[in-house]
Amino acid sequence: MPGQSLFDxxxxxxxxxxxxxxxxxxxxxxxxxxxxxxxxxxxxxxELGHKLRNPELIFATPDHAxxxxxxxxxxxxxxxxxxxxxxxxxxxxxxxxxxxxxEDGQGIVxxxxxxxxxxxxxxxxVCGDSHTCTHGAVGAMAWGIGSSELVHVxxxxxxxxxxxxxxxxxxxxxxxxxxxxxxxxxxxIGRLGAAAGSGSAVEYAGPAIRALSMEARxxxxxLSIEMGARFGMIxxxxxxxxxxxxxxxxxxxxxxxxAVSHWRTLPSDPDAVFDREESIEVDAIAPQITWGTxxxxxxxxxxxxxxxxxxxxxxxxxEMELAQRYMGIEPGRPIAGTPVDRVFIGSCTNSRIEDLxxxxxxxxxxxxxxxxxxWVVPGSYIVKCQGEAEGLDAVFRAAGxxxxxxxxxxxxxxxxxxxxxxxxxxxxxxRNFAGRQGPGSRTHLASPAMAAAxxxxxxxxxxxxxx
Amino acid sequence: xTMFTVLEGVAAPLLRENVDTDTVIRIERLVSLExxxxxxxAFETLRYRKDGSDNPDFVLxxxxxxxxxxxxxxxxxxxxxxxxxxxxxxxxxxxxxVIAPSFGDIxxxxxxxxxxxxxxxxxxxxxxxxxxARESAAGGAFAVDLEAQEIRTPGQRTVSFATDPNRRRAxxxxxxxxxxxxxxxxxxxxxxxxxxxxxPWIYG
Numbered sequence: 230m231p232g233q234s235l236f237d238x239x240x241x242x243x244x245x246x247x248x249x250x251x252x253x254x255x256x257x258x259x260x261x262x263x264x265x266x267x268x269x270x271x272x273x274x275x276e277l278g279h280k281l282r283n284p285e286l287i288f289a290t291p292d293h294a295x296x297x298x299x300x301x302x303x304x305x306x307x308x309x310x311x312x313x314x315x316x317x318x319x320x321x322x323x324x325x326x327x328x329x330x331x332e333d334g335q336g337i338v339x340x341x342x343x344x345x346x347x348x349x350x351x352x353x354x355v356c357g358d359s360h361t362c363t364h365g366a367v368g369a370m371a372w373g374i375g376s377s378e379l380v381h382v383x384x385x386x387x388x389x390x391x392x393x394x395x396x397x398x399x400x401x402x403x404x405x406x407x408x409x410x411x412x413x414x415x416x417x418i419g420r421l422g423a424a425a426g427s428g429s430a431v432e433y434a435g436p437a438i439r440a441l442s443m444e445a446r447x448x449x450x451x452l453s454i455e456m457g458a459r460f461g462m463i464x465x466x467x468x469x470x471x472x473x474x475x476x477x478x479x480x481x482x483x484x485x486x487x488a489v490s491h492w493r494t495l496p497s498d499p500d501a502v503f504d505r506e507e508s509i510e511v512d513a514i515a516p517q518i519t520w521g522t523x524x525x526x527x528x529x530x531x532x533x534x535x536x537x538x539x540x541x542x543x544x545x546x547x548e549m550e551l552a553q554r555y556m557g558i559e560p561g562r563p564i565a566g567t568p569v570d571r572v573f574i575g576s577c578t579n580s581r582i583e584d585l586x587x588x589x590x591x592x593x594x595x596x597x598x599x600x601x602x603x604w605v606v607p608g609s610y611i612v613k614c615q616g617e618a619e620g621l622d623a624v625f626r627a628a629g630x631x632x633x634x635x636x637x638x639x640x641x642x643x644x645x646x647x648x649x650x651x652x653x654x655x656x657x658x659x660r661n662f663a664g665r666q667g668p669g670s671r672t673h674l675a676s677p678a679m680a681a682a683x684x685x686x687x688x689x690x691x692x693x694x695x696x
Numbered sequence: 697x698t699m700f701t702v703l704e705g706v707a708a709p710l711l712r713e714n715v716d717t718d719t720v721i722r723i724e725r726l727v728s729l730e731x732x733x734x735x736x737x738a739f740e741t742l743r744y745r746k747d748g749s750d751n752p753d754f755v756l757x758x759x760x761x762x763x764x765x766x767x768x769x770x771x772x773x774x775x776x777x778x779x780x781x782x783x784x785x786x787x788x789x790x791x792x793x794v795i796a797p798s799f800g801d802i803x804x805x806x807x808x809x810x811x812x813x814x815x816x817x818x819x820x821x822x823x824x825x826x827x828x829a830r831e832s833a834a835g836g837a838f839a840v841d842l843e844a845q846e847i848r849t850p851g852q853r854t855v856s857f858a859t860d861p862n863r864r865r866a867x868x869x870x871x872x873x874x875x876x877x878x879x880x881x882x883x884x885x886x887x888x889x890x891x892x893x894x895x896p897w898i899y900g
Binding site (some may be wrong): 245246248249250251252254256258265277279282283285286293294307308311312349351352357358359373374375376377378380381384385386387389391393423424427428454457458459478480484485487488491523525544545548641642643660662663664665668 | 723877897
């Protein structure tokens with residue numbers, strides 16, 4: 230019998246019942262809820278006449294609908310007021326832990342989970358948000374679910390899940406200066422396409438992944454869903470354990486030792502078999518930037534906007550033309566130098582302390598260009614406090630960036646934070662879909678350092694030239 | 697859950713690739729505190745012009761495809777966000793079946809939760825179905841038969857498809873997924889009891 234993959238080991242440990250045809254009833258160890266889906270989900274549970282099965286395994290915090298305006302409260306917008314009311318009432322009624330505004334644990338669900346030690350190696354973790362694949366970076370099996378599945382988890386603490394195919398991407402080589410994990414994953418999606426991971430759980434492996442910090446791994450796994458994969462994961466190692474030790478919900482003392490010895494058994498066996506294997510040389514990767522309306526529309530920042538005439542088939546050509554018309558860019562020209570109106574540094578992809586340090590290193594001693602509005606939105610209350618303790622807020626403010634309160638902000642544009650129609654934004658988020666940051670907004674995805682470079686230059690800029 | 701047995705109706709070809717769930721339903725429509733007719737806002741950026749009038753170029757606005765119950769779609773349909781409102785929106789337009797070469801995985805799962813049948817077929821087969829839809833009178837009468845797992849076309853062809861047996865049974869019988877799982881409550885309880893011994897740190 231061949232060895233088992235990381236995914237297989239976690240899957241097998243959570244099977245309550247084999248339902249046949251590759252489908253199992255799986256136990257769910259961790260469920261994180263946000264303001265859009267959490268309160269409504271609990272209310273629906275009661276409407277259907279079901280009881281909450283395991284309140285102790287559920288964690289909730291507002292992020293999607295809450296304003297990130299400095300000095301915000303839940304009443305800053307009618308929308309957040311409405312959602313917070315339901316979230317507060319329902320979590321209280323059901324005895325679910327809620328991390329409130331202005332306390333540790335509040336922030337973007339995918340930043341908060343790992344930083345609070347809620348997301349642990351070997352766990353199954355779900356959340357009503359597609360970027361739940363982020364938590365796979367700690368060696369968890371984590372995936373985004375819909376609102377009906379969410380109620381199912383509340384009632385049963387289980388999911389009925391068809392076993393996905395297993396895919397592994399191995400990264401080797403050394404990353405060049407100013408190349409970040411965001412560039413690695415954008416490059417991979419550009420190479421394989423936005424549907425490459427459909428029906429798959431992807432494990433990222435290889436020496437270049439082992440060399441990444443925990444936060445860089447979280448950014449990388451975050452974009453798995455942009456490659457079509459509901460699950461993205463990285464085997465736990467000492468980097469993982471060092472990151473998690475001492476976190477509020479991580480085990481302690483002898484329990485910690487016991488957990489770590491279990492976690493050390495999780496990495497894929499040397500003879501594990503995958504349905505698909507890919508390998509990437511990171512030496513070949515430059516800082517990336519997207520030009521279109523899908524994360525697969527990506528090039529190196531010193532590259533040329535591709536010509537639709539070079540497309541593999543007529544339908545792809547048509548899509549490239551539509552995307553370029555929407556984005557207001559022309560093929561055949563360098564993408565660097567394209568003027569920008571907005572810069573957004575934040576989101577569940579890139580709003581952690583290392584991201585902010587990286588952007589601050591670029592902003593320090595420089596000024597945001599005239600006509601550019603640049604925002605920094607820390608991913609969580611903890612990140613915000615840490616950033617302020619390190620003086621990063623002062624660096625950003627001095628450079629002309631706005632330093633805001635933690636939340637999803639302009640990544641989801643469901644909270645009053647939008648990019649106005651027709652404006653061009655370099656964003657550290659994960660989706661450049663048409664209208665994602667607000668109706669008519671134009672999004673270019675990049676790393677925090679690249680976004681900061683665009684802010685100070687007033688145009689898409691090769692960070693290697695600026696630095 | 698809503699039952700799905702045989703669906704008869706017009707099939708509309710919307711063959712663009714990577715149609716994301718933000719395109720299917722915009723976030724502002726979903727998060728509104730008022731009750732919103734999601735069917736009205738499905739595909740709004742493709743379907744309506746800036747002044748709010750219908751965009752005549754959009755396939756579902758063309759007279760022959762109005763009232764379509766089946767959507768013929770491109771690769772990776774429903775990619776992106778987990779928003780189940782994307783399924784509610786197409787359902788609100790009257791669509792009960794989407795046929796595509798591949799789907800966003802979360803959208804695919806969300807379909808079954810709402811009595812919508814997503815069918816995976818090769819691109820070449822979808823192109824043929826789209827051609828029949830374009831050529832036959834009034835979009836043609838297609839029938840999607842879940843019991844037989846076949847599509848009968850206006851051109852008298854029969855195209856078979858596969859569905860996961862558990863999901864097929866749930867749709868055919870209109871099973872409630874939560875009630876079905878709760879029949880195994882004892883299994884869940886004994887799993888947790890065992891697991892509390894093996895991995896006590898999970899339960900804090």
